[in-house]
Amino acid sequence: MAGSGLLKQSLPGSALVVAIDPGKVSHRVWFSTGDVGLVEEPRSVPSLRPGLDEVTATIRRLAGTQAPVVAIEATGALHGSWVRALEERFALSVRVFAPSETAAARAQLGSRRFKSDDRDCAALTYLARQGQGRPVVADPVEAVRGAVRYRRGLVAERKIAQQRLHDQLNVLCPGLSAPAGHARVLELEDSSGQAVLACAAAFAGRAPTVRSLQARAPGRLFDSNARYWVQRWKTCLPPPADAQVRAERLGRSLCRWQAIRADTAAVEVTIEALLAATAGQVLTTLPGVAVIRAASFAAFSLPVERFPTAEHLYSATGLAPARYQSATINRNGRISRTGLAEHRDALMGIAWGLSRYCDPFIDRDRELRARGMAPIQARVALARHACRLTYRMLKTQQPFDEQRYRQGRHPSER
Known part of the structure; x- marks a missing residue:
């Protein structure tokens, strides 16, 4: 439990920080403490088992009885196997950082436009010493x-x-x-x-x-x-x-x-079969949403507790409008396109299915087009309503009821 207690807290100077920048063939590794700095020369180790064993042996030799902090950048499939193996060997000591966090830290260190493996390791070390990073948690929908x-x-x-x-x-x-x-x-x-x-x-x-x-x-x-x-x-x-x-x-x-x-x-x-074992199975009760559409959206939305509100989930798909605010100027632009394109396409697919087979969404689609909206604009607007509906279903695990949905809609949406 020692490693988990250091999350969101500045590390003591004696704590060993291991920064790992993953690669396809080899990983760049830094070993450092706040008191001494680099305790060993940076090295590149193979991404295979011998490299993992070498890093593990070095951590145990340098950390002693004190829990280390392992900072690793999340780079698609390159980091997954090492994260799982290091978490098994050093429980609650691994922290994961997004590439955007690493880039921001490089900018604070004055090297945003100059990227290298060593600069990434320096940025990871900088973030870990501030107590940043996410702990490793089991992903319930990784297989889906x-x-x-x-x-x-x-x-x-x-x-x-x-x-x-x-x-x-x-x-x-x-x-x-x-x-x-x-x-x-x-x-x-x-x-x-x-x-x-x-x-x-x-x-x-x-x-x-x-x-x-x-x-x-x-x-x-x-x-x-x-x-x-x-x-x-x-x-x-x-x-x-x-x-x-x-x-x-x-x-x-x-x-x-x-x-x-x-x-x-x-x-x-x-x-x-995989969807049936997750909370996303409830989405198949929506008209026009079968297994594939439900699984495509649930795979990137679960666990839904990550999103405080439905608007946060909608923003994560990248369909929310980009916003510019300065002094008295407040302007909305086109969709932000943040997040994953797969997540965005899945929500648009659900909106399309509902606009074809669900009466409230059919009526809403007709109203939006009567206002002069293009078909794609109307579907983006419907996607926001679909996001609110799916968010509530994932939270409550109650199947879709058209009568209850009509009664619960906000008056401005009717």
């Missing part, structure tokens, strides 16, 4: 956040893969995959779309028969739909001279796209 981020990456990859498939198909069969508004759109995720792609790869762009198209469909493909695509295929221009090579590439691209779809479906099952 990891799964949500992994799915977000898969969705981005799937979008690029689908665009590539359309491009490759248009070269093999010019005009077959028409854009929206020109003809029937070829939906790649439907049975007809996957059957067309499989036939294009198998026959090097030549038109198949209805039977061949139906045989390669992963699901049911009606005769009328199959005949439509075969007839349209026959009206296309002939494939290029290198059609065989392009067809092989299309086949490989199709396999990659199908693998991404399967991986996305698997991680969505995992997200559903």
